[in-house]
Amino acid sequence: MANVKFKVQPGGVITGRIRVPGDKSISHRSIMLGAIAEGTTHVTGFLEGEDSLATLKAFQAMGVRIEGPQDGRVAIEGVGLKGLKKPLHPLDMGNSGTAMRLMAGILAGQDFECELIGDASLSKRPMKRVTEPLNLMGANIETAPGGFPPLKIKGTGTSSLKAIDYTLPMASAQVKSCVLLAGLYAQGTTCTTEPAPTRDHTERMLNGFGYPVHSTKLDSQRTQACLQGGGRLTARPIDVPSDISSAAFFMAAAAVSKGSNLVIEHVGMNPTRVGIVEILKLMGADITLENPHEVGGEPVADIHVRYAPLKGIAIPEALVALAIDEFPVLFVVAATAQGQTVLTGAEELRVKESDRIQVMADALHTVGIDAVPTEDGMVINGGVQTAQKGTILSHHDHRISMAMTIAGLNAVAELTIDDCANVNTSFPTFIKLINQVGMQVDVIKGDL
Ligand code: S3P
Numbered sequence: 001m002a003n004v005k006f007k008v009q010p011g012g013v014i015t016g017r018i019r020v021p022g023d024k025s026i027s028h029r030s031i032m033l034g035a036i037a038e039g040t041t042h043v044t045g046f047l048e049g050e051d052s053l054a055t056l057k058a059f060q061a062m063g064v065r066i067e068g069p070q071d072g073r074v075a076i077e078g079v080g081l082k083g084l085k086k087p088l089h090p091l092d093m094g095n096s097g098t099a100m101r102l103m104a105g106i107l108a109g110q111d112f113e114c115e116l117i118g119d120a121s122l123s124k125r126p127m128k129r130v131t132e133p134l135n136l137m138g139a140n141i142e143t144a145p146g147g148f149p150p151l152k153i154k155g156t157g158t159s160s161l162k163a164i165d166y167t168l169p170m171a172s173a174q175v176k177s178c179v180l181l182a183g184l185y186a187q188g189t190t191c192t193t194e195p196a197p198t199r200d201h202t203e204r205m206l207n208g209f210g211y212p213v214h215s216t217k218l219d220s221q222r223t224q225a226c227l228q229g230g231g232r233l234t235a236r237p238i239d240v241p242s243d244i245s246s247a248a249f250f251m252a253a254a255a256v257s258k259g260s261n262l263v264i265e266h267v268g269m270n271p272t273r274v275g276i277v278e279i280l281k282l283m284g285a286d287i288t289l290e291n292p293h294e295v296g297g298e299p300v301a302d303i304h305v306r307y308a309p310l311k312g313i314a315i316p317e318a319l320v321a322l323a324i325d326e327f328p329v330l331f332v333v334a335a336t337a338q339g340q341t342v343l344t345g346a347e348e349l350r351v352k353e354s355d356r357i358q359v360m361a362d363a364l365h366t367v368g369i370d371a372v373p374t375e376d377g378m379v380i381n382g383g384v385q386t387a388q389k390g391t392i393l394s395h396h397d398h399r400i401s402m403a404m405t406i407a408g409l410n411a412v413a414e415l416t417i418d419d420c421a422n423v424n425t426s427f428p429t430f431i432k433l434i435n436q437v438g439m440q441v442d443v444i445k446g447d448l
Pocket of ligand 1 (some may be wrong): 172173
């Protein structure tokens with residue numbers, strides 16, 4: 001297999017005006033809901049990354065006609081809730097937990113059997129969190145021992161799933177979405193209650209497709225979402241905003257390097273995703289939101305970041321779920337900020353594409369940063385430059401590859417990051433853009 005390494009030259013000033021690719025979460029959902037809707041869904045701004053393409057190919061394998069992607073445009077000829085066909089082969093979800101967990105919800109309601117498989121990283125990620133509620137709904141799903149992929153989903157035959165009222169044991173939009181999508185195929189009203197707010201793209205998009213989801217705030221943290229099974233989705237155009245989780249690497253880059261001044265255009269600013277902006281501001285970052293408006297039920301804005309000195313903080317736990325994918329790069333920011341940054345309440349980071357607490361602590365140690373991993377977070381003593389020349393392993397995790405690239409801005413020597421082809425899962429244009437705004441990163445291809 002070909003290996004891809006990034007060679008990152010130290011330093012750089014980040015300037016310019018850029019647009020990062022489409023939101024990964026919304027891109028996945030546009031294919032899933034478009035496929036089970038009635039009519040043709042036209043998507044613009046679709047993320048042409050490996051993760052969302054895995055979802056697209058899986059629905060093609062189930063008989064859905066999908067044209068594109070071409071320049072971010074996709075047309076999906078919906079087959080309705082019950083129109084999917086048994087695939088001839090196992091469906092390969094690659095590196096994508098979102099694809100596997102959300103599709104498990106849809107597939108649990110079909111009358112055919114199929115299998116979901118994934119790559120080395122996905123094959124180590126916990127699936128009991130979705131198979132348990134789906135089994136409560138009457139689904140029949142087999143996993144590998146320990147609750148890991150592959151998932152063999154037997155289908156329900158001619159009977160439908162049972163609606164449940166499910167309280168999530170962890171703050172997870174994937175689990176919430178899986179249960180709600182299975183709820184489309186259930187008799188009665190399916191409800192989820194989440195312990196803290198998580199991204200609500202599924203609820204918003206279902207409502208956009210004319211399928212009512214009722215969300216009720218139970219208190220400052222818990223929200224309940226309910227839907228009635230057996231309705232129909234009606235196709236509608238979807239304009240996917242730029243992914244705030246991809247923008248995060250550029251926000252961080254501009255926030256940590258002196259003299260920087262960067263605008264990132266048309267970024268999705270869904271309130272359940274903006275934890276990165278809040279946390280950077282608490283650290284002292286100079287961030288303004290310009291040109292706020294709405295596209296297809298999702299708020300967007302241009303994010304303007306100018307360099308300002310940063311300080312370490314205790315990250316409020318209420319912001320953790322709202323920035324859950326951004327911690328690898330936030331750890332890099334914390335390493336440059338004066339003083340101590342403490343993260344708690346983030347044990348979910350241990351079950352992402354890699355164990356992001358351990359892997360990032362190891363990566364920061366490699367370059368000479370004092371980072372102490374804890375059960376549910378990290379303590380970082382920042383304010384020093386990364387002292388060593390180092391080689392970092394990404395552990396099959398795109399966000400480790402990209403976060404440690406940004407660490408190069410505060411380095412005194414060249415960094416090498418090994419196993420970086422995974423960046424293509426979410427951000428195929430990362431290297432082009434990071435070089436365009438002022439870093440110097442070379443891509444070296446070789447054998448693994
Ligand atoms: C996602 C939910 C989050 C996030 C992932 C995308 C989604 O996962 O980390 O990158 O699109 O629903 P969890 O639900 O496991 O927190």
